Amino acid sequence: MFFNKYPVVAALVATTFFCATVDAAPFAYISNQLGDNVSIIDTQTAKVIGTVNVQGKPAGVAVSPSGDKVYVSTPEAHGFAVIDAKSQTVINTVPVSEGALGIAVGADGKRIYVADWYNDNVDVVDASSLKVLKTIAVGKSPSGLVVSPDNHWLYVANRLSNSVSKIDLESLTVTKTTFVGSHPFGLTIDSSGQRIYVANVQSDDVSVLETRGLLNIATIKVSTLPYATALALNDSRLFVTNQDDGSVSVIDTESLTTIGLIEVGTKPEGINTHPDDRHVYVANWFDNTVSVIDAKTLKVIETIKTGKGSRAFGQFFGK
Numbered sequence: 001m002f003f004n005k006y007p008v009v010a011a012l013v014a015t016t017f018f019c020a021t022v023d024a025a026p027f028a029y030i031s032n033q034l035g036d037n038v039s040i041i042d043t044q045t046a047k048v049i050g051t052v053n054v055q056g057k058p059a060g061v062a063v064s065p066s067g068d069k070v071y072v073s074t075p076e077a078h079g080f081a082v083i084d085a086k087s088q089t090v091i092n093t094v095p096v097s098e099g100a101l102g103i104a105v106g107a108d109g110k111r112i113y114v115a116d117w118y119n120d121n122v123d124v125v126d127a128s129s130l131k132v133l134k135t136i137a138v139g140k141s142p143s144g145l146v147v148s149p150d151n152h153w154l155y156v157a158n159r160l161s162n163s164v165s166k167i168d169l170e171s172l173t174v175t176k177t178t179f180v181g182s183h184p185f186g187l188t189i190d191s192s193g194q195r196i197y198v199a200n201v202q203s204d205d206v207s208v209l210e211t212r213g214l215l216n217i218a219t220i221k222v223s224t225l226p227y228a229t230a231l232a233l234n235d236s237r238l239f240v241t242n243q244d245d246g247s248v249s250v251i252d253t254e255s256l257t258t259i260g261l262i263e264v265g266t267k268p269e270g271i272n273t274h275p276d277d278r279h280v281y282v283a284n285w286f287d288n289t290v291s292v293i294d295a296k297t298l299k300v301i302e303t304i305k306t307g308k309g310s311r312a313f314g315q316f317f318g319k
Helices: none
Strands: 027-032 037-042 048-051 059-061 069-075 079-084 091-097 100-105 111-115 121-128 134-139 144-145 151-159 163-168 171-180 184-189 195-200 205-210 214-223 227-233 237-242 247-252 257-263 266-271 279-284 289-294 301-304 313-317
Touching: 027 069, 027 205, 027 279, 048 091, 048 301, 059 111, 069 100, 079 100, 079 151, 100 151, 100 205, 111 144, 121 144, 121 301, 134 171, 144 195, 144 279, 144 313, 151 184, 163 184, 171 214, 184 227, 195 279, 205 227, 227 266, 227 279, 237 257, 237 266, 237 279, 247 266, 257 301, 266 313
Parallel strands: 059 100, 059 313, 144 184
Antiparallel strands: 027 037, 037 048, 059 069, 069 079, 079 091, 100 111, 111 121, 121 134, 144 151, 151 163, 163 171, 184 195, 195 205, 205 214, 227 237, 237 247, 247 257, 266 279, 279 289, 289 301
């Protein structure tokens, strides 16, 4: 789903509504954009154990590598909120840019990257000071962001430019931009850093890019309005949310062919894989739920009630 371009006072108040222990792990942090909050799912019990108020229509989610911080973009508050994972409260709100949407954190946890949907750039934020270090111009309407496993590259899906940009994180410059399908949004990089999978919303397909030269090596047809992607089972299967028909396409990454279609909730958007590498979590916008898919059986094994307008765009798993 998209957000309206209206200024909103960035007054974020964090409140938790639970008394459960915080020792269980790992947690999934699900942004509920229409509810102005984030649901915290204990994946051991498949239950929401807390809700944190986050004003500004929370959308993107990125969890620090250590698992101690959760960064949530707030488009209508023009920045992002910082949730302390231990206390499960908002400890900072950071004004960054007019159209903050996609968000990612470096593999070393030292920098946060925020895509500005309206101003066509990516802001680089120091995770300690929460100050903007640099603003990098990219393509039109940047959305999904992903950092390479070696922390050397940032990849950006430029929705209205139909392209993906590659940013060198040492020089903080764009080194290459490659055209993909129509209106790319979510993207995922494999664990070796050699391939990127890009969901193209309007061409109903996934572009497969080789990262070294940012070359397009394949285009795979999926279902209608693919939004985001996630890898599972040692990168052997790719899962793609299809917004318009309430499904998730499954792609075999060796043959680069579609091998399954799984019915989930209505308007699935954000998707991320549990640290066990087997269970894939899908946020369903219209149903206000999260579907849990077993990547081996390709079956939905749990449906968890979350909040209004569950979006969870990004890497929403913590430790």
